[in-house]
Amino acid sequence: MALPTLPTPTGPHPVGTTSIHLADVSRPDPWVTHVPTRELMISVWYPTARPAGPRAPYLTRAESERVLAGQEAIAPDSLSSVRTHAFPDAPLAPGPGRLPLIVLSPGFTRPRASLTSIAEDLASHGYVAVAIDHTHETAATAFPDGRVAAFALGGSPRTPEFWRKVKTGRARDASFVLDQLLGGDPPWAGAARLAPDRIGMAGHSAGGAATIAAMVADERIRAGADVDGSTDPLIPDTGLDRPFLFLGREGQYSPGDGPAADTWARDWPLLTGWKRWLVVAGAKHPSFTDLGLLADQLGMPLGATTSGSRTMTITRTCLRAFFDRHLRDAGHPSFDHLTAEHPEVRTCRPPGLPADSGWR
Template structure:
């Protein structure tokens, strides 16, 4: 028991989200939206409509007596079902993730939006495939503390878990769209892009009903990680309401016919992304690497040709890569366990080191 307790305290520690360093306190509100114009194409039930959970973080004031928001669902049964879905995905018993209930945020539920400015610009956040909006909570809090309204989307059925107000918890059921075939990635990507477009349209109503007109609908940006980064690019490319964007360590989909994006857009990449890119462009990929990819040689070569199209677009935008990072260093998952580094999911970069020292243009 002592050994198990020591292991859990070292590798699965209770932690708090990093404290934001902006001038504003942070409020948060969560909303359940239903797109009556779209059916749930990712379920077998006919005529269901697309449902989404979104969470907003914003500059706040008047926090006296306000409740500090939990990161995960407070209801006991909802929480247990929620972590069971994550645990299944990680191949762990649910009890190993029970400590998640103690993780504290820096946000206050339903706090009053700050009156310091007339309006606040918006950043929409799209998570990676099979993760969650909650893995970008510290980024959202940081943005809100600096005067932005951050809007994170849970792309239903593509998260590890999404909890709805009525107690339903949906899981990851769209793996069939992500089997390495570009047409299927594009199909799912279009659903996510439509999610982003719908949420942006709904912000108009939320602005009137819950945010005192302080959401600046004329200044909207979008950022995302992995598949969500590809969605940020696709949405920014097609939606004139999105003025700028960031893709964090993601590739692209729907690249045929696309040229360089005509608005400010940044690609932030890990060391592994650059390594793969260099190998793909040089053709120095071994048969062993192809075998380990799980694809046939024909499928792998097709993927490489698609990647080359992506790189051509990426190279025409702004790009940085951050040394000693891996894919999940761009999310809060790096805070959850030191085991992730040993598994190669996060890199050697020290979280307390100034990131700018690791950036290469």
């Protein structure tokens, strides 16, 4: 069987990548009380002009085995052989301009690698994308010294307080990563090229909901997107006036679909800047990540009627158009023509709101 492969990035630039270990000595780990420092692994994807050598690995064998634990129909190391399109430690493409930065937060239990297709595509269009492993919330996080931090929350009751802690903790992780990249001694040589006034964030599931928490806490994040994640009531009564995109699956996040969609309807009036609410027909929850298209390739389809590769095409296109509009001042048609070009996508308005409500 052919090796599982991520979709080719659509932009004009080859893509470089690097992984970085960060340690926040100002706070203990929120989940493992005896660990005095919050340690994180991040991956950075960026445009390069000199691609060379082998492609970057997707996951280590140890990470793959833990992510696939319980999936008896798939070889445990299957995700360590996924073909990516980025070149490890290739130099950042030269140029005088500053580059917009997108922070990416994966779903609960999912590794940062699950957003690689999105990150590679953004980097191929001239963005820098940074995905965070939220340690102990994911199945496994491998550190450079050989340690592998395991998922530590199997016995935690899934109460509203638990999920709020997840989302607000991820917001702190995101702000710490920004502090490191934008500070005086950044851990990545390309950080001097980052545009501090053009920062966005997007995430899947809990990572999407954490994007709201991060924007409320950190005004550096100028635009945000929640992909298929139900939210907590974190937006203050004064509202959140920066651009925001909801992108989810039809049947779960269409207005009136139930508790998950109700969280978006609750937040909608409090989003006082530019906003859109899109749903995708035929998608399942993992369809918006690499796991949807890899499941198709590995012979374990998710039951979606829209393929994983097609949903990833839609996800990459919508996110890039959103950030182009709000971090690069791209023209209006770059976003609002998407629904015409992608018939699986439907634009929603919560019931009871006037037709022109919130459209800026």
